[in-house]
Amino acid sequence: MAVPKKKTSHQKRNHRRATWNRKARLAAQRAMSLGKAVLSGRAKGFHYPMEDTEEGEAEDI
Structure with a gap:
């Protein structure tokens, strides 16, 4: 499994x-x-x- 070789700095983490x-x-x-x-x-x-097109919808059904 891949593991980071060094700890990421707080500055880099905060920037991301x-x-x-x-x-x-x-x-x-x-x-x-x-x-x-x-x-x-x-x-x-x-x-x-x-x-509002409620009347138009009822006619289509």
């Missing part, structure tokens, strides 16, 4: 963890921004139905 946290924080920020844009009606990147 900070990078991982930064990526997660950026993804969460983008998701929140997109969600707010959709709810406010500012989203231009995709089509999102804002109307």
